[in-house]
Amino acid sequence: MPKEVLSAIQPTGDMHYGNYFGAVQNWVKLQENYDCAFGVVDYHAMTMPYDHKKLRNNTWELITNLIAVGIEPGNLFIQSLIPEHTELTWILNCFTSYGQLTRMTQFKDKSAKSSEDSGEGFISSGLLNYPVLQAADILLYRPKYVPVGKDQEQHLELTRNIAQRFNAQMGVNYLPVVEALFTPASKIRSTADPTKKMSKSAGEKHYISVFADEARIRKQIRSAVTDTGEINDGAMSEGVDNLFGLLAAAKKMEIHGTLMEDYKNGSLRYADLKEEVANALVEISNGFIAKKQALNVDKKALKEQIKQSSSEIRKIAQETIREVKELSGLMNVRF
Ligand code: TYM
Numbered sequence: 001m002p003k004e005v006l007s008a009i010q011p012t013g014d015m016h017y018g019n020y021f022g023a024v025q026n027w028v029k030l031q032e033n034y035d036c037a038f039g040v041v042d043y044h045a046m047t048m049p050y051d052h053k054k055l056r057n058n059t060w061e062l063i064t065n066l067i068a069v070g071i072e073p074g075n076l077f078i079q080s081l082i083p084e085h086t087e088l089t090w091i092l093n094c095f096t097s098y099g100q101l102t103r104m105t106q107f108k109d110k111s112a113k114s115s116e117d118s119g120e121g122f123i124s125s126g127l128l129n130y131p132v133l134q135a136a137d138i139l140l141y142r143p144k145y146v147p148v149g150k151d152q153e154q155h156l157e158l159t160r161n162i163a164q165r166f167n168a169q170m171g172v173n174y175l176p177v178v179e180a181l182f183t184p185a186s187k188i189r190s191t192a193d194p195t196k197k198m199s200k201s202a203g204e205k206h207y208i209s210v211f212a213d214e215a216r217i218r219k220q221i222r223s224a225v226t227d228t229g230e231i232n233d234g235a236m237s238e239g240v241d242n243l244f245g246l247l248a249a250a251k252k253m254e255i256h257g258t259l260m261e262d263y264k265n266g267s268l269r270y271a272d273l274k275e276e277v278a279n280a281l282v283e284i285s286n287g288f289i290a291k292k293q294a295l296n297v298d299k300k301a302l303k304e305q306i307k308q309s310s311s312e313i314r315k316i317a318q319e320t321i322r323e324v325k326e327l328s329g330l331m332n333v334r335f
Contacts, residue, residue, distance in 0.1 A: 001035070001316070002141060002142035002143060002176075002316060002320075003035050003036060003037045003141040003142070003143045003313075003316060004034040004035045004036065004143055004144050004145065005027075005030050005034045005035070005036040005037070005143055005144070005145045005146070005147065005181075006036070006037050006038075006039075006137070006138050006141045006143040006145075006146055007023060007027060007036075007038055007039075007146055007147050007148060008038065008039035008040070008041045008044075008079070008134075008137050009023070009024070009038070009039075009040060009041065009062065009066075010040075010041055010042075010044045010045050011040050011041070011042050011045050011055065011058040011059040011061070011062045012045050012048075012050075012058065012200055012201070013058065013200045014061065014062075014065060014200075014209045014210070014211055015062065015065045015066070015069070015209065015210045015211070016198055016199075016200060016207035016208055016209055016210060017188055017198060017207070017208045017209075017210060017246065017249075017281065018149065018188040018197060018198035018199060018207065019149075019210075020069065020210050021183065021185035021188050021245075021246070021249035021250075022148075022149030022150075022183060022185055022186050022187070022188055023147055023148055023149050023183070024066065024069060024071070025069075025183070025249070026147045026181065026183045027071060027147055028069065028070035028071060030145075030147060030181075031071070031072055031075060034145070036075045037075055037076075037077060037141055037143075037313050037316075038066065038071055038075055038076055038077075039076075039077050039078070039079050039137060040059050040062050040063055040066070040076070040077075040078050040079065041079040041133075041134075041137060042055060042056075042059050042078065042079050042080045043079050043080055043085060043086065043133060044079070044130060044133060044134070045058070046124075046126060047110075047124055047126040047127040047130045048110060048113070048114050048117065048124075048127065048201075049114060049117045049118045049122070059078060060299075060303065063076060063078070063302070063306055064292060064295050064296065064299075064302065065210070065211065065288075065292065067291075067295055067302070068211075068288050068291040068292040068295055069210065069288055069291075073302070073305045073306060073309055074309045074312070075309070076306055076309055076310075077306075077309060077310040077313040077314070078306060078310050079137065081307065081310040081311070081314070082140075082310060082313070082314045082317050084140055084314070084317035084318060084320070084321045085133065085136050085137060085140060085317070086133075086136075087321055088136035088139065088140050088317075088320070088321060088324065089129070089132050089133045089135075089136040091324060091325075091328060091330075092132050092135050092136050092139070092162050092166070093129065093132050095162050095165045095166045095169070096131075096132050096135075096158070096161075096162055096165075097161075100158060100161070101128050101129070101131060101132070101158075102128065104131055104154055104155070104158070105154055106130075106131075106151070106154070106155070107127060107128060107130075107131075110127055110201075111123045111127060111128075113201060114127060131155045131158050131159075132162070134155050134159065135155075135158060135159040135162045135163075138156075138159050138178055139159065139162070139163060139175050139176070139178075139320070140316070140317040140320050140321070141313075141316050141317065141320070142175065142176050142316075142320060143176065143178060144176065144178065144179060145178065145179050145180075145181050146159075146178050146179070146180050146181065147180075147181040147182075147183075148180055148181070148182070149182070149183075149186050149187065149188075150182060150186040150187045151187070151197060152180070153180060156178065156180045159178060160177045160178060162175075163175035163176060163177055163178070164177060166324075170327045170328065172327060174323065174324075174327060175324075183249075184245075184248065184249070185245055185246075185248070185249035188242065188245065188246070188249070189238060189239070189242040189245075190202060190205075190206035190207065191208065191220055191221060191223070191224035191225065191239070191242065191243075192205040192206055192220075192223070192224070192225060193206065193225065194224075194225055194237070194238040194239035194241075194242050195238060205220070208220050208221075208281065210284070210285060210288055211285065211288060211289055211292060212285060213285075213289075214282045214285075214286070217278055217281050217282050217285060218278045218282065221243075221274050221277050221278040221281065222274055222278070224239060224242075224243060224274060224277075225239045226239045226240050226243070226270045226273075227239060227240075236263070240263070240270070240273070243273050243274065243277050244256060244259070244260065244263075244273070246277050246280070246281065247259070247273075247276060247277050247280060250277075250280035250281065250283075250284060252276065252280045255276050255280075259272065259273055259276065
């Protein structure tokens with residue numbers, strides 16, 4: 001049976017509020033009504049210069065973080081435990097336009113960064129192929145919906161193109177044309193530079209960890225940029241809009257309403273807005289930190305559980321690979 005909802009996250013450090021409000025919070029809710037699978041995609045983390053001594057730890061750390069914020073362990077898998085991801089990637093590569101890959105915004109941004117970080121102008125072809133691996137992550141489970149942040153929109157469009165091209169060539173309607181699900185907080189900005197999205201790759205001050213302690217959260221919000229100095233015809237600045245967005249995402253609608261009134265009649269003090277945003281995030285983070293501590297008591301059992309769920313979820317991937325190989329004229333062994 002295919003999954004109804006599929007999404008994934010890279011193990012490149014800890015989870016930040018962009019990940020949480022843009023995607024993961026929605027995953028937690030979707031689990032109540034849909035059959036879901038969520039992956040920690042470690043093959044993706046190799047596309048940029050990375051530290052192989054840290055990758056495995058980062059993967060387990062992110063698994064623990066996801067469970068602490070409310071993801072069911074049975075819905076989680078680790079990508080490198082399911083080799084079908086790489087097998088389907090090769091097949092889908094042959095249905096992907098090379099030109100379209102070179103035009104991906106993330107490829108352009110990240111290739112510049114890779115070139116810089118490597119210190120020798122190195123850009124791996126894994127970085128170019130990354131969206132095909134992402135298409136394989138999705139299509140292996142033949143889901144209807146993919147809940148992600150706005151930055152993934154172009155990758156989902158590519159996934160649809162690949163599925164359509166495959167279906168057209170094989171004369172079937174096998175791979176689904178998936179739909180993205182966005183939250184109202186689908187683009188959380190960096191508080192240090194609201195012209196950028198919140199992200200780990202931009203550096204420490206550009207993201208707020210969901211597991212940060214109170215002092216750090218308060219410090220980061222207190223120093224949030226509210227006015228970028230641009231003339232914007234009286235429209236709300238990106239920094240202030242972002243702070244209101246965080247308050248709404250944290251479900252503090254009453255306070256949001258009151259402060260918005262103040263903003264409209266010109267009496268809002270940014271310090272008050274920041275104080276409320278910090279209170280809301282601290283409340284969420286404190287709850288998650290407590291849950292994480294409890295999970296860390298028996299790490300061995302948790303790892304076993306995730307290996308088990310990965311092997312259960314793999315069965316769908318095996319079924320898809322068998323059917324895709326059958327349709328493509330490749331050889332199959334029976335599982
Ligand atoms: P990643 O690991 O960068 O981020 C995980 C999820 O968090 C969302 N997100 C944001 N949403 C709102 N505001 C932000 N500032 C913000 N930053 C991150 C992302 O949109 C994403 O939903 N390529 C993907 C991982 C991936 C994937 C997949 C996703 C691999 N295979 C299959 C869906 C389906 C990525 O790098 O996300």
